[in-house]
Amino acid sequence: MLFDISRLVRSYEQSFATGVDRIDLAIGLDLLKRFGSECHFVHAGRHGVCILPQDLGKAVLSRLQHLWNDDPSSVAKASALTKLRLKHEPRVRSHFFPPSDRIVSAQTTYVVASHSGVGKIAGGMSGLDPHRKMQRLIYIHDLIPIEYPEYQRPETKQQFSSFLKELTDAPVIAVSNSNDTDRRVKKFAAENAWQLAATDVIVPTLDFRLMPATPLTPSVSAFLENSSPYFVILGTIEPRKNHLLLLQIWRELSQLKNQPRLCIIGKRGWENENVVDMLERCPAITDTVFEFADLSDFEVQTVLQHATALLFPSFAEGLGLPMLEAAALGVPCVASDIPVFREIAPASTTFLSPLDGAGWLAEIVSRAGDVHNNQMKDQS
Template identity: 35%
Template sequence: MSDQPHIFMDVSRLLSRARNPIPTGIDRVEYEYARYLLEHEAHRLTFVAFHPVGVIASVNNSAVRDFLDVMGPVWDGDAGLRARLPRMAQRLTQTVLLSAWTMPVYREQSVYLLVSHHHLTRPHAIEQFLSRHGSLFVPMVHDLIPIEFPEYARPGEPERHARRMAAVARLAAGVIVPARAVARSLAPYLQGRPAERHVHAVPHGLHLHLSGQGSGTLRLPRDGRPYFVCLGTIEPRKNHLLLLNLWRRMVEETGARGPRLILVGRRGWENENVLDMLERCPALQGNVLEYNDLSDPEVVTLLRESAGLLFPSFAEGFGLPLAEALVLGVPVICSDIPVFYEVAGCNAVYLDPTDGPAWRAAIEKRLEQERDAGTHAERSMRLNLFDWSRQVAEGIKMVDRTAAFFHGQGLHGR
């Protein structure tokens, strides 16, 4: 349609993450938006990226497609392709400087779409791009956790995130968020700003491979013991200590007759207490297992064969593990925080993340249900939930509606 704006989609985060074979949630969001636009909106798409010298300019769409064609299989466990990604990302980043001089000024309606928080602390580069091309700015804000819960953030991160939100408030025409809970957190920053009336909650989709186990790093003891999964970076906000203390007590009381706990995720920051327990607590050895580098298919295999997902986090912007469990039909015990109710509705058991006895009771009840139903009972998968194509399409509709409003008012980018 002629009235649709041109979309400048930023892929800076994907280029910066080329050396990481395991994606984060935000990595996956940027990948899926880029993929969708290539497949469905290529006629009005230009990929752009940020160069560390402080400029944003175009990168070749075909080269980005080739990059994504390698990145996807790497994330799915193809170790043989890993070495190619950093070289491809370096070449793409180098072309940004050249295109900064040669990229023509875009003179039609356009939107600059940034679905990560990458370079929001460099607002001058964003403002220059908007001003040059007359574009509207639509970013995605994933959460405000570093500001709301500074005790769980790395040193300096609350201040950096406050600068990001200040840039969003000053420059954005509209904002995509993954949940209404994030929209409520963002609202005070947007009061009186152009984007205040154009904040749209679009839940993330999921990327689930259901057919196989992947590259083979998943090695579980085959002794028939049931297990629970806790999925997420090992950091204080995820509340692993609650589970580790519960497991120590259960092992001391029941020995090897109880369930195992499997932690899946990278080791994060300020987690010394958790690591001390994992490495030095005798009761946890062999009863709590840790996996730091599982591919997406391996995580799916692990979840599907588990007794349930345990998610005692203190704060989340969305909660991808919760959505994954819902789609796979895996039972969930999670924190009673607003965003989890928004994602799971009545399909989870909600508990105070500080109430250890309640968590133990819920875990024991889940084990009883598992025994009554039979080991690895067949579970129904709700594959219609959190479909990436549908979710990205909703995000792009929001972009188009925002652009139509501002262009209808005769307002353009900076």
């Protein structure tokens, strides 16, 4: 087994993991558990492509498991030696290709689960496996860069297309994260003459557990001390997530006497000029919209579980892990009426078109009013 660990090496120091990060890590850990000493690690970067030492690959998986899934307070900072090895060994080892026939052979399966890695290097797969001996398996999270290029950076569509082309010039197994993604992948594969050896669907399941309590930052504590109702949107701030719709709604809500709050959890992404302008220059939402970029998992859970609802107005998604996280905490969700959400959403989910601003406004006002009325009853 040859697991592409490139994205996880790049994320080695990140305290917050995206959904793709967590799935990539889960697959890497599962392969290591099942294949043990026969699980090897390939890394691709500016230096080129190389096989990482097994102990170094295991150290990356172990650290990220503790950092993202266990108690992050128990994780010591990476040793200077480990950091040095991650910085220098890939560059040094890239000069020792081709890898041994024991690692790259007809019995080897190459697995990439991150839309990153060897496929991002022009000629990367032919350099790694010049005789096309290996079986290839790609786990596909979505085709959004190709189907919705307007929501991406200008160069992303071509980069992702090149990535897929690099991996599919030999027989490949395409595994999708949902039935919706699977349908899209099969259509795209037929249109682009992929050599599909097989397809499968493996929908991620949420191994939910409450994170160990850690001190809340002052800004989070202050936010939670306010008893007024609030809603959460969780995920990277990028155009397809439709934050702009919610910010416009909250501008309208500024006319109300008892305004609910909006909590935005996620880092700022790309192509967000209008969203950033509103966050930084719209006085009407200054007191009701709060932005948190670097919360711990415990803080995310704490904020989410006290929310009136999770709001998920995306135009396009590959899956939607925040919806599953909210459901595990018993928090209702108001979501876009898109196919993948219909596939994975809990029965209690309210669906609205991502273009229906009036519908979203009415739903938010109704839910906030119910909370306010209940609070008034409790006080009386």
